[in-house]
Amino acid sequence: MFFKRKNWLSGYITIEIKGEYPERFFDLCAKFNIASWDIEKKNETIAIGKIKLADLPKLRVVKRKTIHKVYFKGRNGLPFFLHHLTYQKPLLIGFFIAIAVIFFMSNIVWRIDVSGLDEEIETKVIHQLEDYGLEEGSFQWNIASPATIQKQLLTDVPELLWIGVKRNGSAFHLEGVEKTIVEKEEEEEAGHLVATKEGVIEDLFVSRGQPLVSANDVVYQGDILVSGYLKESEEDDDERKPVAAEGEVIAKVWYKSEVTVPLDNQYLVLTGEMEQKHYLHISKYLIPIWNFEKPEYKHHQVDVEEKNFYFLKWKLPISYVKQSIYDAELKEEKVSKEKAKNIALEQGKRELMREIPHDAEITDEKVLHESVESGKVKLTLYYTVLENIAKKQPITQGD
Amino acid sequence: MKKIKEKFMSAFTRTFDLPSEVTLELPRITMIGSIHAYIENHQGLIIFSSTELLLKVHQGHVRITGDNFVLKTMIDKDILLEGNIKDITFEKS
Numbered sequence: 365m366f367f368k369r370k371n372w373l374s375g376y377i378t379i380e381i382k383g384e385y386p387e388r389f390f391d392l393c394a395k396f397n398i399a400s401w402d403i404e405k406k407n408e409t410i411a412i413g414k415i416k417l418a419d420l421p422k423l424r425v426v427k428r429k430t431i432h433k434v435y436f437k438g439r440n441g442l443p444f445f446l447h448h449l450t451y452q453k454p455l456l457i458g459f460f461i462a463i464a465v466i467f468f469m470s471n472i473v474w475r476i477d478v479s480g481l482d483e484e485i486e487t488k489v490i491h492q493l494e495d496y497g498l499e500e501g502s503f504q505w506n507i508a509s510p511a512t513i514q515k516q517l518l519t520d521v522p523e524l525l526w527i528g529v530k531r532n533g534s535a536f537h538l539e540g541v542e543k544t545i546v547e548k549e550e551e552e553e554a555g556h557l558v559a560t561k562e563g564v565i566e567d568l569f570v571s572r573g574q575p576l577v578s579a580n581d582v583v584y585q586g587d588i589l590v591s592g593y594l595k596e597s598e599e600d601d602d603e604r605k606p607v608a609a610e611g612e613v614i615a616k617v618w619y620k621s622e623v624t625v626p627l628d629n630q631y632l633v634l635t636g637e638m639e640q641k642h643y644l645h646i647s648k649y650l651i652p653i654w655n656f657e658k659p660e661y662k663h664h665q666v667d668v669e670e671k672n673f674y675f676l677k678w679k680l681p682i683s684y685v686k687q688s689i690y691d692a693e694l695k696e697e698k699v700s701k702e703k704a705k706n707i708a709l710e711q712g713k714r715e716l717m718r719e720i721p722h723d724a725e726i727t728d729e730k731v732l733h734e735s736v737e738s739g740k741v742k743l744t745l746y747y748t749v750l751e752n753i754a755k756k757q758p759i760t761q762g763d
Numbered sequence: 764m765k766k767i768k769e770k771f772m773s774a775f776t777r778t779f780d781l782p783s784e785v786t787l788e789l790p791r792i793t794m795i796g797s798i799h800a801y802i803e804n805h806q807g808l809i810i811f812s813s814t815e816l817l818l819k820v821h822q823g824h825v826r827i828t829g830d831n832f833v834l835k836t837m838i839d840k841d842i843l844l845e846g847n848i849k850d851i852t853f854e855k856s
Contacts, residue, residue, distance in 0.1 A: 385810070387808055387810065387811035387812070388808065388809075390808070390811075390834070390837055391807055391808035391809075391837075393837070394808075394837050394838060394839050394840075395807075395839065397839060399836065399837065399838045400834075400836075400837045401834070401835055401836045401837065402833060402834070402835065403811070403833065403834035403837060404813070404833050404834075405811055405812045405813050405832075408812075411811075413834070413837075
């Protein structure tokens with residue numbers, strides 16, 4: 365059975381042999397390595413049999429050696445079937461139209477789901493999506509990637525805290541979280557205030573609890589600043605009921621940081637000139653379809669944008685790639701030592717600001733050490749910062 | 764000379780227990796009931812019709828008779844015969 369199936373794929377021919385002892389023709393075929401099958405003798409001078417299409421050239425050689433006459437009776441198999449199909453133009457055209465329609469349909473956005481949002485914000489999000497060109501019925505290749513949509517939505521709809529955009533074949537699923545002002549619950553849990561950093565106490569604002577430290581005390585990380593136990597009683601420990609200590613403890617905290625700034629600066633500046641190249645990306649080959657020239661930029665920066673095509677739910681291995689090549693200019697800048705120092709100071713401050721809380725205040729800034737090494741200015745900076753170092757720590761009550 | 768070689772080969776085959784169809788160039792005929800006959804190692808087809816098949820084999824002929832004969836496959840040295848097989852005879856020449 366498998367033998368037949370295989371032959372159907374490669375194609376086979378039915379031949380009729382006429383002449384004395386026609387079976388000997390097939391014997392000769394076998395000697396010339398031509399496999400034949402379904403051989404039947406119709407009468408004394410006629411026999412029919414089947415051979416592979418691929419053996420046809422060999423058959424011609426055999427034919428020359430015999431006195432038999434060979435007639436082709438039937439052609440079967442895929443090659444003939446395909447050949448036959450080309451004559452059936454309407455069928456073929458219909459088939460290609462169907463494929464094309466399915467292909468186009470697969471690249472259309474069919475559904476947009478938004479979940480987790482109020483109706484008001486939901487409509488706002490949907491309107492915003494329409495502005496980006498994403499609505500039901502639009503083509504997927506005009507749409508930016510989900511990640512960019514996500515970013516754009518977050519900036520354009522301020523009510524959103526977070527939104528997830530996911531593409532599932534021809535449907536988009538959006539899942540959002542709104543910004544809501546959560547009423548800060550009164551923390552009733554009893555606890556101390558402890559120090560988060562090492563420092564010297566500058567000021568205390570205690571609204572509840574018993575302060576254990578006073579101004580100008582040195583505290584270390586983990587020290588209890590304000591106790592939850594209201595007063596030191598000499599009576600039974602069980603009598604003392606802890607409260608939730610509250611307050612701010614402003615302390616002087618010191619930070620040390622090292623900043624290096626190179627004296628020679630090299631950076632790329634885009635000149636504004638650009639070229640766009642379009643490619644078809646088939647598996648791993650990039651085939652240019654528009655703009656074949658290679659721009660003669662000395663330095664350049666390339667942005668790649670890729671659009672995928674879908675067939676039903678499958679991603680096709682073909683995609684469209686747009687490359688934007690920007691001309692860039694290499695700029696070199698020599699910085700004087702003074703200027704480099706200023707840059708370093710600024711940079712150090714910026715880095716520090718990122719580390720400390722917003723309400724903290726930098727009171728002092730000192731340069732401890734300054735050196736120039738292999739074209740770089742190295743600064744060791746020392747900062748004094750006033751900040752709240754109190755942190756709530758619940759009292760664990762053994763029960 | 765030929766006789767001596769043949770005697771030697773059959774002795775050789777017996778001693779080493781080799782498959783005789785290989786060493787002695789004999790045909791191997793496998794039958795499934797009376798509907799299929801698979802003949803390997805023949806040396807040529809002489810006559811084929813819907814009632815008869817005559818094959819040349821080593822030192823003679825094999826004649827298969829019956830009716831509705833069709834050669835299902837025919838490759839270099841193998842033949843698969845399908846039909847209603849009635850008789851197989853070996854004819855020494």
